[in-house]
Amino acid sequence: MDNSFKRELIVDNASNPFHKKKIEDASYIKANTHNESCIDNIDLFVKVQDNIVVDAYFDGEACAITTSATSIMIRNIIGKTLVEARSLMKEYLKMINEETYQEEKLGELNVYQDIAKQPSRKKCALLPVETLEKTFNIYEETKK
Amino acid sequence: MHREDFLMFENNPDLIYLDNGATTFKPKEVVDKIVDYYTKYTANAHRGDYDISQEVDMEYESTREVVKDFIGAKSSKEIIFTKGTTESMNIIVSSFMKNYLQKGDEVLITKAEHASNVLPWFELEKEIGIVVKFIPLTDTYKVTLENIKKVVTSKTKVISLAAITNVIGDIRPIKEITKYAHENNILVVVDGAQSVPHTKTDVKDTDIDFLAFSAHKMLGPTGVGVLYAKEKYLEVMKPFTYGGGMNSRFESTKELEYKDIPLRLEAGTQNIAGVLGLKAAILYLEKVGMDNIHEHELILRDYLIKRLQEIPNITVYNVESESGIVIFNIDDIFAEDTSRYLNHYKICIRAGNHCTKIIKDEIKVKNTCRISLYFYNTKEEIDKLIEVLKDNKKIYDIIL
Numbered sequence: 345m346d347n348s349f350k351r352e353l354i355v356d357n358a359s360n361p362f363h364k365k366k367i368e369d370a371s372y373i374k375a376n377t378h379n380e381s382c383i384d385n386i387d388l389f390v391k392v393q394d395n396i397v398v399d400a401y402f403d404g405e406a407c408a409i410t411t412s413a414t415s416i417m418i419r420n421i422i423g424k425t426l427v428e429a430r431s432l433m434k435e436y437l438k439m440i441n442e443e444t445y446q447e448e449k450l451g452e453l454n455v456y457q458d459i460a461k462q463p464s465r466k467k468c469a470l471l472p473v474e475t476l477e478k479t480f481n482i483y484e485e486t487k488k
Numbered sequence: 489m490h491r492e493d494f495l496m497f498e499n500n501p502d503l504i505y506l507d508n509g510a511t512t513f514k515p516k517e518v519v520d521k522i523v524d525y526y527t528k529y530t531a532n533a534h535r536g537d538y539d540i541s542q543e544v545d546m547e548y549e550s551t552r553e554v555v556k557d558f559i560g561a562k563s564s565k566e567i568i569f570t571k572g573t574t575e576s577m578n579i580i581v582s583s584f585m586k587n588y589l590q591k592g593d594e595v596l597i598t599k600a601e602h603a604s605n606v607l608p609w610f611e612l613e614k615e616i617g618i619v620v621k622f623i624p625l626t627d628t629y630k631v632t633l634e635n636i637k638k639v640v641t642s643k644t645k646v647i648s649l650a651a652i653t654n655v656i657g658d659i660r661p662i663k664e665i666t667k668y669a670h671e672n673n674i675l676v677v678v679d680g681a682q683s684v685p686h687t688k689t690d691v692k693d694t695d696i697d698f699l700a701f702s703a704h705k706m707l708g709p710t711g712v713g714v715l716y717a718k719e720k721y722l723e724v725m726k727p728f729t730y731g732g733g734m735n736s737r738f739e740s741t742k743e744l745e746y747k748d749i750p751l752r753l754e755a756g757t758q759n760i761a762g763v764l765g766l767k768a769a770i771l772y773l774e775k776v777g778m779d780n781i782h783e784h785e786l787i788l789r790d791y792l793i794k795r796l797q798e799i800p801n802i803t804v805y806n807v808e809s810e811s812g813i814v815i816f817n818i819d820d821i822f823a824e825d826t827s828r829y830l831n832h833y834k835i836c837i838r839a840g841n842h843c844t845k846i847i848k849d850e851i852k853v854k855n856t857c858r859i860s861l862y863f864y865n866t867k868e869e870i871d872k873l874i875e876v877l878k879d880n881k882k883i884y885d886i887i888l
Binding site: 350355358359385406408411 | 820825854
C-alpha cells in the first residue's frame with residue numbers, strides 16, 4: 345500500500361467514520377475504553393446474535409488514528425462469527441506489535457502497518473480491538 | 489524577556505514552549521542552587537550541629553521567610569512545605585476541613601476547578617456527608633459575587649476556588665469574595681497553582697484563609713509546593729504524617745509532645761533541594777517583577793488572540809481570558825491531532841481536558857488545545873505558531 349493511499353483511507357474514515365452514532369437500543373452490548381496516556385474515549389455498541397456480530401456502531405471523541413481504526417475495524421467484523429472476528433483482531437494485534445502476521449487477512453486494516461514507528465500512536469490503533477474484546481466478553485458472560 | 493537565563497532555550501534553540509500552565513523552564517539560578525546543595529553542603533536540616541547542616545538549616549528556614557514575603561503572609565509559621573498544590577489541597581481538606589466541617593455543611597466550588605480542588609471535596613462528601621455545590625458560571629465562564637450569593641445558604645461553610653483557572657484563564661475576584669465570605673462565617677480556600685506564578689499574591693490584603701501552590705509552575709523544581717494557612721487554622725490542623733522532625737519527645741509510656749507549627753506539619757526529611765530551589769525561583773521572579781510578568785503576558789495574550797482570530801477555521805473559547813491562558817480548536821480536528829501537528833514544528837502545547845474534567849458541561853466541548861504563556865515567550869514565537877496553524881490543511885499529511 346502506498347503512503348498517500350493509506351493516508352487517504354485514514355483521513356476518509358476519520359472525517360466520515362462508518363457507523364458513528366450513539367445507540368440506545370438495549371439489544372446492543374455497550375463498552376467504553378479510554379486511552380490513559382491521552383484523551384481518546386470511545387464507546388462501542390455491538391449486537392451479537394448466535395455468535396455472529398450482526399451490527400456495530402461507535403461513538404466518542406478520539407484522534408484520527410483511533411477514529412479511523414474503529415471505523416474500519418467495525419466495518420470489517422460485521423457479519424463475522426466471534427471466532428472469525430477474533431482471528432482478524434489477533435492478526436491486527438500482531439501487525440501493530442510488529443510481529444509476523446498474515447497480511448492478506450487484514451485487507452484495508454493494513455493501513456496501520458507502520459504505526460509501530462510512532463510508539464505513542466500504538467495505543468490509539470489498539471483502542472477499538474480492546475473495546476471489541478470487552479463487548480465479546482460481555483456477550484459470552486451473559487450467555488453462560 | 490530574560491530568555492538568556494534559561495538553559496532550555498540554549499539547548500533547544502528551535503523549541504517553542506507554550507505549555508507553562510503544565511510546568512515552566514528553570515533559570516540557571518534555580519539549577520545552580522540545587523546543584524550547590526548536592527555538591528557543596530549536602531546535609532539534613534534541623535538535625536546536626538556541624539557547619540554544613542547549619543547552613544542547610546539556615547537556607548531551608550530562610551526560604552520560609554522568602555515565601556512569606558512573596559505572598560504577603562504575616563508570619564513564616566504560616567508556610568508549610570509540601571509536595572505541591574495537589575498535596576496542599578488534600579491536606580487542607582483531609583487534615584483541617586474533615587475536623588472542621590460537619591454533615592450537611594456546604595462547600596462551594598465551580599465546574600472550572602482543577603481535579604485537585606474537586607476530588608478531595610468529593611471524597612469528603614462521601615466520607616462525612618458534607619455537600620459539594622457548584623457556583624454557576626457566567627456566559628463567559630466567570631465567577632461573580634452575585635452568582636456566589638445565589639448559592640450560599642446558612643449551611644455554606646467553605647468557598648474553594650482557583651484564583652486563576654487553568655482552562656478559562658479568568659481571574660476570580662478573590663478579595664471581594666473573601667470579604668463577603670467572612671461576613672457570613674465562610675472560610676476561603678484558594679488554589680494558587682496558576683495565579684501565584686503569574687500575578688502578585690497578597691494573602692493579607694485578600695484575607696484568604698488557605699492557599700496552595702507549586703514550585704514547578706513558577707520556575708522552581710518539581711515535587712515541592714506550599715501550603716499557606718492563617719496561623720490559627722494551622723495551630724488546630726491535625727498532622728497528616730507522624731515521625732521524625734515533628735515531635736519534641738515521646739516515651740515508652742506513650743507520652744508524647746509535638747513541635748510547634750510549622751515543623752509539626754513537616755514530618756520526615758523534607759525535599760530540601762526542592763525547597764532551596766523554590767527560594768532561588770522566588771528571588772528570581774522578584775528580580776523580574778511580578779507586575780512586569782503579568783503585564784508582558786497580557787500583551788502577548790492580546791496579540792495571540794488577535795492573530796488566532798485571523799484563522800477562519802479556528803475557534804477560541806476564552807476570548808475574555810484575563811491571563812496568559814488561551815484555549816482553542818481547529819474545526820473538526822481532534823485537539824490531540826492538533827498538538828501532534830504542532831509538535832512536528834517543535835511547538836509544545838497541551839491538548840485534552842487539562843485535569844478539569846467537568847468544565848465540559850459549561851463550554852460544551854470536551855477537549856481543547858491550550859496555550860499557556862510565560863514572560864519568556866515572545867511575539868516571534870506566536871508568529872511562528874500562527875504561520876503553522878494557518879497551514880492547517882496539511883495536518884493529516886504531517887501526522888499520519
